[in-house]
Amino acid sequence: LVGRKLPIVADDAVEKDFGTGALKVTPGHDPMDYEIGQRHGLEIINGMHEDGSMQVPGLPYDGLPALEARKRVVDDLKAQGLLVKEEPYTHEVGHCDRCHTVIEPLISEQWWLQMDEMRDNALAASDARKVRWHPERYERTYLDWLRGLRDWNIGRQLWLGHRVPVYHCDNGHVVVSVDPPGECPECGSKNLTQDPDVLDTWFSSALWPFATLGWPDETEDLEAFYPTDVNCTAREIINLWVSRMIMTGIEFMGEVPFADVVIHCQVQAADGSRMSKSLGTGVDPRDLITKYGTDALRAWAASVAMSSQDVRFDETRVEGYRRFCNKLWNATRLILGSPGTPPAESPGTLEAREHLEDRWILSRLSVARRDVTAGIEGFTFQDSINAAYGFAWNEFCDWYLESIKERLRAGDAAAQDVAYFCLDNLLRLLHPFMPFVTEELWSRLPGDRDYVMRAEWPELLDRFVDPGAEEEFQQVMAIVEEVRGHRQAAGAPARGGHLHLDGISGPVAGLAARLGQVELVQEVDGGVPLAIAPGRVSFPAGSGDARRQKERQRLEEDLAKMEAKLANPDFQAKAPPEVVANLNERADATREAVRRLTTGE
Template identity: 35%
Template sequence: MTDLPKTFDPAEIEARWYAHWEEKGLFRPERPDAVPFTIVNPPPNVTGSLHIGHALDNTLQDVVIRYERLRGKDALWVVGTDHAGIATQMVVERQLNAAGQKRTDFTRKQFVDKVWEWKAESGGAITRQLRRLGCSMDWANERFTMDEGFSKAVVKVFVELHQRGLLYRDKRLVNWDPHFRSAISDLEVETKETNGKFWHFSYPLEDGSGTVSVATTRPETMLADMAVAVNPTDERYAALVGKKVRLPITGRLIPIVTDDYADPELGSGAVKITPGHDFNDFEVGKRAGFKAGDMLNMLDADARVIQTSDGLIPDAYLGLDRFEARKVVVDAIEAAGLLERIEDRVIQTPYGDRSGVVIEPWLTDQWYVDADTLAKPAIEAVKSGAIEIVPKTWEKTWFNWMENIQPWCVSRQLWWGHQIPAWFDEDGIPYVAETEAEAQVLAGNKALIRDPDVLDTWFSSALWPFATLGWPEDAAKVDRHYPNDLLISGFDILFFWDARMAMQGIEFMKEVPWKKLYLHGLVRAADGQKMSKSKGNVVDPLGLIDQFGADALRFFMAAMESQGRDVKMDEKRVEGYRNFATKLWNAARFLQSNGVGASASIAPAEVFSATLPVNKWIIGEVMNTVQALDAAMADLRFDAAADTIYHFIWDQFCDWYIELTKGQMDDETKAVAGWAFDQILVMLHPFMPFITEELWHAMGSREKDLIVAQWPQLVVAPDIEAGQEIDWLIRLVSAVRTARTELNVPPGAKMKAHIREAGDLTRARIERQTAALGRLARIEALSFDPAPDGGAAQVVVDEATFVLPLEGVIDLAAEKARLAKALAGAEKERDSLAGRLSNAAFVEKAKPEAIAKAREDHADKTAEADRLKAALDRLA
């Protein structure tokens, strides 16, 4: 046994124990014959740092993996990072810019080499931070989406999807970021409300018989208009359908077509159609018979005006930035007398989340995956139960998105990433193969140029559940650990990562990637708002760890994770769990001071042959807690699991068992207390790994570290009779303490108790627990004789009434007066608040937080009045 310091210092023990676990390889102990249990971490960006969402996501995963490791499983938590194409390239480009250089000053290979240099020097920040959180990942086999083995898997999947007809090249609209000169995913688009304009133009009919009114928030795109659409039911335009209008500025003749997209109730009911620069217009254009290759493109990769294929844009517009072109177009329309009016309007505007520039829908050739075909088996997997989604409410969202899925654009115009394994001949025909030599064979030895684009990072991370296991080379490891048992993920990447893993896993492994998908919410600010740097409400988890310790932050995350709900950040709660850890620390010091040490085994005979009710009770409480924890973990109810172990430790063990056994530490009690405390450390370990490992070793010599100890077993049934007796004792002591407090009985005053109507069972319990009642309830004598006349407090527990005479203990008259005055005050405030809450004017006009505060105060005053009235009633 090692004497514990008086003060619990999280920082000192955290660094020491994490290094010990990792050095000894305890995150992945050798268990070849054990049942495998596998999870993979959502790979954070190699550029990233730990944010509060990571803290939640990885805490939940670590709780599960430590729990399953303690249960003897061959527990594998695959860890790695994502190469984060745009984010990483942006970081390195910024460094170059600071040195007066830019990416294009280097060859592609030279630039990529610089990225690798940056990764070697700075790319491990987030993995070091995950260690600080206590994540017990398999660092010995850490993966990176750009490492050699993983890259081979990515290339193989691309080529095979192409061979199967599930990956193809197509001309479509993409979200184009002019800053990065690249297509980006929907996830990388941030829609913001901006103050803009709504311009109304007149387009003259070809025959000069009139005009058609259209409106737009992007006037510059009219340089590439290809049609005007009206609703087929709109009688105002029935005679004009099939006719043409002549575009101002370009003079292009474009048809008036019908399409349900045009809403007769909005504006004029006529809509200008620019299929090469608007996602909705692209679909209208296709329905109108325009092929993608014939759609007009008026912008280059920098979002500057270029000539359209029909050559009708005047030279004065060429080379203008899109927003410069906007002003010039509006001026020209106005000069021609065709500007009807301008409205102010709030516009939903797409921005690149990293570049901060307005995203442009742009028509370009890209590589696409046939997501519709791949989605069908993934849909069926959820319907059949092969994949269980928790909470189940997310199933509807899964089906809705998957059943309406669009082709997946997987190419990006970057230098950092997996370069697409495709080579083009001089006619632009692509040849897809794993190597250039294989592509040459396919091309008949023509001269080829490799596609410069790279793959979307979500394409490679979609292979994470099996490519991290060494697929396709390491078949044995894949067979053992695929499918994974569980995936824990934020709901915000359900489609971008989770769904794509399901699609790729089923396609290539012929089996789902994981059996269960757990979706947690977001961590929000205390007031429920989404955290953002602009709002200044971002919380740094490392700062919380510095202040309260990793164990406290982890326990907060688990305790607050309630299925289907977001987590509201509450620093006071984190501080409260630090106090919980301190209480556990002090309990260990108390046990040590009473000669209680480590238990000899997980089921020592001297423990289960206990005779004292208090020891039988705590053994039963341990068994009940194990059972409740197992049930909560089976259902992934992290909040219920945390609540179970918290209340067992704080209430049953620290507040009652220790109190009930103070001064009564015989050999039996020492053995039971040591065993029960061992079980506490094991059960709490998944949530608070650092303090539990420290206390595990401080309590005595151990054959194994706690991280690889054995989860408590349900080896004995709780003793019902003993449990009921201690429950009775706790209720009686609590009731007496409450009465003493309410009646202002001095803490040191000893009282007598006269018991009425006690049955045989209660009498037997009183006889056995007389000493405990004396210590804990300050009752010096118990009698079954009638109580003397005079004021007394009465406490009812089960069938018996305990009468506590107050003569000579307190000033009865003064106490009655005090209670009556306090009760009147509480009732007055309660009724005043009730009146305010029943006032319709207050409820309608007051701020929500003011109403909530009034309701909270009313509840408090109601409870206070009830307590004071009960105290008065006790004064019989």
């Protein structure tokens, strides 16, 4: 077809078991072919114009688009009886991720940066442990790439970017200069034109840690903020960005730009696919912020950021953190609305508390402070937000505030002191993850307060650690939960009933009875035994009969509707099989619920 002889060479890069074992190579249009060509001294032929059309003067394919030329070549081979066979096979072809155009490699003259010295300096910094990686496994990714590093093509043929600092005179000399030269140092020509290329985006980005601070001028910001502490980023740009920031930082500033690199996980679409705007699988954070609030989204992100594996996006979890924000609002409203004089910002000595619930919550606060701090310092942010969330919702709101409601209504100063102290510390602990709601709630607390973002991190609270109080309150919670379970099973009202406990301390028994909404008595006639502690609980006879009857009536009505639908031939014929199966399962479950209510099981 081209009218010339083609050399035949042997090379280890060819997969001899693939196809015929013979491979056509184009050193000017494929990176692997280029290396083969270099090993064997093959001629580099540029067969394509920059617009993607063929560059083969004298042949009928000259000027044709590549795909059209490919079809013409196949037709001509067939016409000359040279085509042995055609068969489909799978191979990787690069495409633009925006317009999906096939990427055609093209040999061209480019600007390169020699990387040997910069690479060695970065490796030396790694050996000296000047940069720590979290999780540690990503350091291997960084080092493996660094050790195999080649020279860097830093020139790009784009409209926007930092111009390459290279000038050409009209006599063909090349001048490299940061500032525009007045004349060519080689020939004295004053006709100089700057090279049209711009620097690779990642080269410009590599300068970010110091270029944004006024470099090359020695500014106050540069002195104050370089090097910084932490770089938090994604694993796919460890090589593209993080490694190059380290190398340029050492090269231009003499030290690494940060001490710690934190690699977060990747958030996938709900089905596990990659989030992509072009594929329609992305989620716009602005929509989530409008729907759930900034703090809810931020707290959710912190809860998954350092997961050991990629996570699938679950919008219900973001919604859950919005409910958490509401929980904080309600807790603050309850505390601020209690009668009496609010305590000062520092309510004084809190160690000597007589109430079990006070000693327990202060001990749990000390544990929460420890766990939140450890998570932040160790870059396991999910541990921090989970510790703060668990303390705030389960322990502080659900148990402690419930325990002291009556005391707050009575203006109990001790309860107010502890509640305000815990809320004060909780808002500080949550602020890095939920800055807006915590700042708003902080501003409503009594006392002359600056912004919570300027407040001191909660002090060590080890003096409040009280294993005895924690063990006793754990017993309270277990008893209360069992009492509530028996109440629900009996269909009894939310209040009322009798509780008898043997061998349980007075504070534990009294608090358990109060939270369980039952009366603590010396004996219980009948009732049911407790599994968690020696004792029994009983509820008024027949107290649940009316409620049980009402629930059974509701379920029977629902069951009648489901059975009527299942008996409808049109529904059976037209509804998807999974819908029919689901309705059958619901009907079976409802029948079982009706049976249990009827028999009293």
